[in-house]
Structures are given as structure tokens and as C-alpha cells.
Amino acid sequence: MAAWRQELLSSVALALVVASLFPLGGPFTGGTAVTVTGIAFQDLGDVKCRFGEDEVQALLANETTIECASPGCTSPTCVRGQEETHVTVPLEVSMNGVTFTGSGLQFTYYDMRYVAVSHITPAGGPAAGATPLLVRGHALRDLSSGTAMGVRLQGLKCKFGENDMVHAYLWAMGDSRDKAGARCIAPTDLTWPGGVGANASVLHPMPLELTFNGYDTVGTLTSSGVPYTYYAPPAFNTSRLHPLGGPIHGGTVLTVYLTDARLLVDLGGDAHGVLCRFTHTRTVGVLGFERQHVVHEVVNASLTDCRGQRTCGAGWGAVSCRVPPLPPPLDTQLSPQYESSFDGRDVNVEVTVNGFDFTDGGLPFRYYDDTVWKLHRIEPSGGPLTGNTSLVARGLRFSSLGDVRCRFGPLNEEVNATIDEEQSIRCVSPAHWLHADNVVPLSSQRVEVELTLNGQDYLPTRQFGGGYTYYKLDDTQIGLSVARLEPPGGPEQGGTLVRVRGTGFDDVGGLFCKFGGESPVPASLVDREHVRCYSPQRTPNASSYVDDAFGGTYDERTVEVTINGQMHALTSSGVRFAYHTDAGVAVSRIYPRGGPRQGGTPVTVWGVGFRDLGHGRHTDVPTAAGLHCRFGGLELVPATLATEGGGGPQRLVCASPGLPAPVSSTSLVVRVTNNADNPPGGPALTDDDVAFTYYDSFNGNDDGRSTPYGATLLTHGSDWTGGDVL
Known part of the structure; x- marks a missing residue:
């Protein structure tokens, strides 16, 4: 009987096959559920698993599966050494608790503490x-x-x-x-936690x-x-960029703001997780077989706190990265972006905080080619050291990319600017740093005006004549100033050609004279010390007239100059121009009332408002004196003011000019001008009916005191104030 049983058990063992086990190991503490698979599994009274020398009861699930739990690793064949972190033991199964398979499968114990x-x-x-x-x-x-x-x-x-x-x-x-x-x-x-609104996780x-x-x-x-x-993906999105664009060669520092700043954490783990990605598509291929090629440029980024600073968009927590260059065109690209007509390309900007998952959709960033943009001119090209000059840069393809500014040299403060319909940029010059620091410059200061569309990348203007000159106002040595006027007065109707003498004259955007209370009038540049302009008509204002000691009526107005066309940049030298009315300068009588045709008779003229509004002594002014007499339509003759003070009528003395033969009239009205023939034949002359009568002399040696035939001659002194006689 024993022999038969042994033979039966041997035949069963020969038919039993163990194919695999799962898992291949477990902790030293045991308790790991192990599944053994094979062929011809059957319960012969005592199904077991043996881990090394340790046997445990097993469960026969079916003829191909046995299940058991690993024991703790404690037997002599499963003793951990001091340095051991794992031990591998054979795992076999038995259907009868006596005979075990010899499959050679192994089970690994490991120490979870390590x-x-x-x-x-x-x-x-x-x-x-x-x-x-x-x-x-x-x-x-x-x-x-x-x-x-x-x-x-x-x-x-x-x-x-x-x-x-x-x-x-x-x-x-x-x-x-x-x-x-x-x-x-x-x-x-x-297992996402609950919460809504601000409390949402x-x-x-x-x-x-x-x-x-x-x-x-x-x-x-x-x-x-x-x-x-x-x-939460909805919270991880971009809300805005600053700036909105930059040059195609890259380098712009870009600040990206998220919808929820609580997601500003670097989740890259052992690697850098904060990145920016710039994505755009290109049409490639050949005509008729075009396709879209997606281009990704990924660059490192960092978490930053803007602290409300303008340079990064006046926000707070954000992602910051440096914009990469726009990739060059592909060989198969149909329309290269570097053609002369190219003026920009929009790309999508996305960010990730874990190095893998980017925001969805992104925001547009515009690349522009700073070699293509056009600047025609800058107006004006200069202004006072005190600043406040309104400047216009005119050109093409201007667009706001987040922060339009002007910079007047590297040491002066940057200023805000605005864009008008992509054709002009407007800004106001800051005070020059020398003026701000109360440093007196040795000369005018020339700087380069630079423009930026994004607050960072400045577009140079040197090649377009973008220089700007700072100058000092009312400085007779190195600045712009007015010293005197020639003539210093004229009729209220205006039209007087005024020569303005001073220093620093130029035309950097508009040369004008400004007569106090009147609109500015254009001026012409003669040289650095001389400009010309015509006095404007005086605006009626009776209260501004002042009577002088001799009965004349004048209105003195300051005359200032601007060389950049802006009224805030006027000089303030205080040099005055005296307007007078027609009645304010008048002739009441003359003595004598006649003289020989050949002229030369000293004539004393009485009246009011006489002033010598002289023109100075310069080569472009034929006569330096301003006070003149005119006899009818004859040439002006110089006059000398005889009354220097005291009250009552004024008087002047002039010599009668010769009467040319063609002139038939012998009685000519005597008029006076304070500022010579300026304007020519205009209202500068008095308009009174006081006449001087010419007569033919008795001989060639007439001294001017002879009388016509049959006339009665009465002789008086030059200060006689009686009736007018010939």
C-alpha cells in the first residue's frame, strides 16, 4: 500500500508545473499576497507555499492558481545582515504538504526602512x-x-x-x-477639496x-x-503680458501675469519648472502643396515680484523671461518674414510652472523689425534746459507695445509718450540733468533722442537726424537772449520791420517774435546774433497807453523770441517795443514856413510824441537815427530832438531838402517819423496839414533867409512861439 501511494504522489509531482508568481517580492515584515500560477494544481490534502525554509498554508483557487501570504523573513535562510537591504529566497509550492516543486522561482524580501x-x-x-x-x-x-x-x-x-x-x-x-x-x-x-469663489482651492x-x-x-x-x-487648470492661465512686443533679435524682458497669483510656484521638482513658450505657425511647402508648420521656442523663466514697478507692468507677482530671437525662415517657407515689407509677426506666449503643462491658448506678443521702421523727422530739434518742450517724432509703423517713451540722452529722465495713428510719437522733454543739479553748462548740450515702443528696447534716431539741443534761456554768453530792438518802437498799425539783436539765435523748429499781448509773428534768421520780424498790429487797449512828459502817447510791450516755435520757450529779457497812436505823434507848426528851392533851410518843428527810435549803427541800416522829417514825397532828412526835458510841446530841427525841378508844387506838408521810413511809406509818419513852401531864390548865393518878391519878412528867434508867418 505504501509503495502504491508513493508512486501516485510521484506521478502527480511529475505532472505539476509552476509557471510564475506575482509579485516577485515583498517587505521583510511579510504579509504580501502572492499568486502562483501553473498547471495541474489540485488539493491533495495540504496545499502550501514555501519561502526558503518557511512554509505557509496556501489556498487552491483553481487548477492553475494558488494564493498564499509571505511569512516574515525570520528563518536561518532569511536572516538579514547588518548591511543587507534585501534577501532573495526560492519559492515553491506543494499540493500535499510533503513534496514541493522545484521550479526555481524566487521571491525577494526587501527592507522598507532603506x-x-x-x-x-x-x-x-x-x-x-x-x-x-x-x-x-x-x-x-x-x-x-x-x-x-x-x-x-x-x-x-x-x-x-x-x-x-x-x-x-x-x-x-x-x-x-x-x-x-x-x-x-x-x-x-x-479627491479635489471643495470651496467656491475666493475660498476655492x-x-x-x-x-x-x-x-x-x-x-x-x-x-x-x-x-x-x-x-x-x-x-486647478481654470486658475492657471495668463491674464496679461508686459510689454506687448519687442524686436526680432530678442532680448526683451517679458513679464507674464497669471489669472491667479497663488499658482506662482515652481513645481519643477528636481528640475527647473518655470518656462515660457513662444509659438507661431508658418506656411511651408511648394505652391499647391502648402502646409502649416508649428514652431515652438521654449526659454527659461523665473518667478518675480514686480512690486508695482513700471518696467514690468506695474503689477506684483508674475513670471519673467527673456524673449528669444524670432527663428530665421525655413528653406521651404513661402513668404520669408525678413522681406523689406515685413514689419512684425505675432506669436502666442504660454507659460508653465512644472516644465511640461503649459497654459492653454496664450496671449499675443508682437515681434517687430527695428531695421524697417521709418522715422522722417523730429520737431523741434531743440529746447530750453528747463525742459517742457513738446516734441513730435514723425514716421511710419509706430504702434504701442505697452510702454511708449522718449529718452533724451542716457543721463536724463525718461518721459512718457503717445502715438497718433501710427505716424507720430509725442512727448515732452525733461529738464536737462545739468539744470536739475544746478550746474551751469559751458555750452549748449546736444543729446540723441531715442524712442521705445515697449519701455525697454530703444529705437535709435541718429541716422534720421534725431539730435536734440538743450540751450539756456536769457544767457548772454552761451544761451538765447534778446539785447535790443532796432527800432524800439513803431505805429500801432504794425508793420514795422524790427531787427532783434541778441545771442543764440537759431531755428530748431520755429523762429518767432512775441510782442506782449499779441500773437507771435514769424521771424527770419540773419545770423546767430540777429533776427528780423515785423511788428503785429496792436490790439486796442486804451488803458495800456501812457502819456509821456511831452504829450506823446505810447504803449510799451516786451518783445521776446522763441527758436523752437513754442511759447513756453520764449526769452524773458524784458526789452520793450513802444507802440504809438497816430494822434500820439503830431506836428503842430514849423518855423520858418518856407525856404528856397535848393533846400538847406533849418526848420524847427513843434509837436508831441517825438522820440528817436533809432536803428543802431549796422551795415544793413543806411541811417542809424530814427527821427526824421519828410517834406511831401521827398526823401527823409535826419532830425535832431531839441527838447530834452521840461513840459510843453516838443521841438526838433531838420534841414529842408532840395526841391527837384520836376516837382511843380511848391507847398509840401512836413511830416515826422520816429523810426525812419519803417514801414516804407506807412503809418509811421505823422499826418498833419502843416506845410513848407519853397520859392525860387534871387541869386545863387541865397542863404535861405531871402523872401519872395513882394513878401514881407519878419524875423524871430528860434524859440519864438507866436503866430506862423513866412
Whole structure:
């Protein structure tokens, strides 16, 4: 009987086949559920599993499956040394508790105390999952084994908090297991916390642990506590960029603001996670076979706190990166962007905080070609050291890219600017730093005006004549000043040609004279010390007239000059121009009332308002004196003011000019002008009916005191004030 039983058991053992087991290992503490698969499994009274020398009862699930739990590693064949972190033992099965298989399968015990997760890359991602991860740690292993019914029996898995585990696989990072990593893909976070509005959560951190044998029971998972942070995708989006564009050669510092600043965290883990991506499409191929080619340029970025500063958009927390150059055209690109007509290209800007998951959609950033933009001119090309000059840069293709400014040299303050219909940029010059620091410059200061559309990248204007000259007002040595006027007065009807003498005259945007209370009038530049302009008609204002000591009526107005066309840039020298009325300068009588035709008779003229409004002594002024007499339509003759003070009528003396033969009339009205013939034949002359009568002399030696035939001659002194007689 014993022999028969032994033969039967031997035949069963020969038919029994063990094919695989799952998992291939478990912790030293035991308790790992092990599934053994094979052929011809049957219960012969005592189904067991043997781990090394340790036997445990098993459950026959069916003829191909046996299930058992690993015992703790305590027998002489499973004793851990002081330095051991794992032990491998044979695992066999028995149907009768006596005869065990000899399949050669092995089960690995490992010490969880030496297993740890150290880094996760990236360390976070969207709540929807799908982020690929690299998990680094110590003593990582994969105890997967074979397949069952076409499904791989996965041992290495990632566990995200309370979410379901996901498969993982080992990623070799070196020659030893200590340098290995595990790769897995983050699942959807099904445990997202509640909350609405401001209380809604945007970040949900949780521990990411590993299991090597596919189980998440106590003792089989790592317990490192390294967090993986989920974030809410709706909150992770871009709200604005600053600036909105930059040059095609790149280098612009771009600031990207998120919809929710709470997501400004670097979730890159062991790698840098904050990046910017610049995306655009190009049409490539040949005609008729075009296709769209997507171009991505990814650059490193950083988290920054703008602290409300203008340079980064006056915000606070944001992502900052430096814009890369616009990629050059492809060989198969149909329309290269570097043609002369190219003036810009829009790209989408997206950001990521984990190095993988970018914002959706992005915001446009415009590249422009700073070699194509056009600047025609800058007006004016100069202004006072005190600043406040309104400047216009005229050109083409101007567009605001977030912060339009002007810069007047490297040391002066930058100023705001505006764009008018892409054709002009307007700004106001700042005070020159020398003026601001109360430093007296040795000369005028010339600077280069530079323009920026984005607050960073300045467009040089030197090649377009973009120089700007600062000058000092009312400085007779190095600046713009008015010293005197020639003549210093004229009739209220205006039209007097005024020669303005001074220093620093130029035309840097508009040369004008400004007579106090009147609109500015154009001026012409003679040289650096001389400009000309015509006095405007005086605006009636009776209260501004002042009577002088001799009965004349004058209105004195200051005359100032601007060389850049702007009234704030006028001089303030205080030099005055005296307007007079027709009645304010008048002739009441003369003595004598006649003389010989050949002229030369000294004539005393009485009246009011006589002034010598002289023209100075310059080569362009034939007569320096302003006070003249005119007899009828004859040439002006100089006059000398005889009354220097005291009250009563004024008097002057002039010599009668000769009466040419063609002139038939012998009685000519005597008129007086204070500022010579200026304007010629105009209202500067008095208009009174006091006449001088010419007569033929008795002989060639007439001394001018002879009388016509039959006339009665009465002789009086030159200061006689009686009746008018010939």
C-alpha cells in the first residue's frame, strides 16, 4: 500500500508545473499576497507555499492558481545582515504538504526602512492629470512578473494620496539601483477639496509614494511624504503680458501675469519648472502643396515680484523671461518674414510652472523689425534746459507695445509718450540733468533722442537726424537772449520791420517774435546774433497807453523770441517795443514856413510824441537815427530832438531838402517819423496839414533867409512861439 501511494504522489509531482508568481517580492515584515500560477494544481490534502525554509498554508483557487501570504523573513535562510537591504529566497509550492516543486522561482524580501522617495520631477501638475513624472529615490526596484490573461502583472506603481495607483516603470539613471528612477503618469485627482469663489482651492498637495509589488497595503508603500501638488487648470492661465512686443533679435524682458497669483510656484521638482513658450505657425511647402508648420521656442523663466514697478507692468507677482530671437525662415517657407515689407509677426506666449503643462491658448506678443521702421523727422530739434518742450517724432509703423517713451540722452529722465495713428510719437522733454543739479553748462548740450515702443528696447534716431539741443534761456554768453530792438518802437498799425539783436539765435523748429499781448509773428534768421520780424498790429487797449512828459502817447510791450516755435520757450529779457497812436505823434507848426528851392533851410518843428527810435549803427541800416522829417514825397532828412526835458510841446530841427525841378508844387506838408521810413511809406509818419513852401531864390548865393518878391519878412528867434508867418 505504501509503495502504491508513493508512486501516485510521484506521478502527480511529475505532472505539476509552476509557471510564475506575482509579485516577485515583498517587505521583510511579510504579509504580501502572492499568486502562483501553473498547471495541474489540485488539493491533495495540504496545499502550501514555501519561502526558503518557511512554509505557509496556501489556498487552491483553481487548477492553475494558488494564493498564499509571505511569512516574515525570520528563518536561518532569511536572516538579514547588518548591511543587507534585501534577501532573495526560492519559492515553491506543494499540493500535499510533503513534496514541493522545484521550479526555481524566487521571491525577494526587501527592507522598507532603506527605501525612500527623494525627488519628484515635476512636483505638480493639473488636476486633470496626464503629467509624466520622474520619481527619484533610494533602493527602487520593480517586482513585476509576466502577464495574466494578456495583462502585465505590474509591481512598480505610483500612489498619489488617496487616488488609485497608476503603473510605473524603472528608469535607469546610472549603474546602480540607488541611481534609478521610476516613471509614471499622474492620474486625475478625484479627491479635489471643495470651496467656491475666493475660498476655492487652486492647489492640492498630496504625498506621492511607491510600491514595488503592486500593493498599497500597510508596509508595502514608501512613507517618504514628498508632496506632489495638483493645481486647478481654470486658475492657471495668463491674464496679461508686459510689454506687448519687442524686436526680432530678442532680448526683451517679458513679464507674464497669471489669472491667479497663488499658482506662482515652481513645481519643477528636481528640475527647473518655470518656462515660457513662444509659438507661431508658418506656411511651408511648394505652391499647391502648402502646409502649416508649428514652431515652438521654449526659454527659461523665473518667478518675480514686480512690486508695482513700471518696467514690468506695474503689477506684483508674475513670471519673467527673456524673449528669444524670432527663428530665421525655413528653406521651404513661402513668404520669408525678413522681406523689406515685413514689419512684425505675432506669436502666442504660454507659460508653465512644472516644465511640461503649459497654459492653454496664450496671449499675443508682437515681434517687430527695428531695421524697417521709418522715422522722417523730429520737431523741434531743440529746447530750453528747463525742459517742457513738446516734441513730435514723425514716421511710419509706430504702434504701442505697452510702454511708449522718449529718452533724451542716457543721463536724463525718461518721459512718457503717445502715438497718433501710427505716424507720430509725442512727448515732452525733461529738464536737462545739468539744470536739475544746478550746474551751469559751458555750452549748449546736444543729446540723441531715442524712442521705445515697449519701455525697454530703444529705437535709435541718429541716422534720421534725431539730435536734440538743450540751450539756456536769457544767457548772454552761451544761451538765447534778446539785447535790443532796432527800432524800439513803431505805429500801432504794425508793420514795422524790427531787427532783434541778441545771442543764440537759431531755428530748431520755429523762429518767432512775441510782442506782449499779441500773437507771435514769424521771424527770419540773419545770423546767430540777429533776427528780423515785423511788428503785429496792436490790439486796442486804451488803458495800456501812457502819456509821456511831452504829450506823446505810447504803449510799451516786451518783445521776446522763441527758436523752437513754442511759447513756453520764449526769452524773458524784458526789452520793450513802444507802440504809438497816430494822434500820439503830431506836428503842430514849423518855423520858418518856407525856404528856397535848393533846400538847406533849418526848420524847427513843434509837436508831441517825438522820440528817436533809432536803428543802431549796422551795415544793413543806411541811417542809424530814427527821427526824421519828410517834406511831401521827398526823401527823409535826419532830425535832431531839441527838447530834452521840461513840459510843453516838443521841438526838433531838420534841414529842408532840395526841391527837384520836376516837382511843380511848391507847398509840401512836413511830416515826422520816429523810426525812419519803417514801414516804407506807412503809418509811421505823422499826418498833419502843416506845410513848407519853397520859392525860387534871387541869386545863387541865397542863404535861405531871402523872401519872395513882394513878401514881407519878419524875423524871430528860434524859440519864438507866436503866430506862423513866412
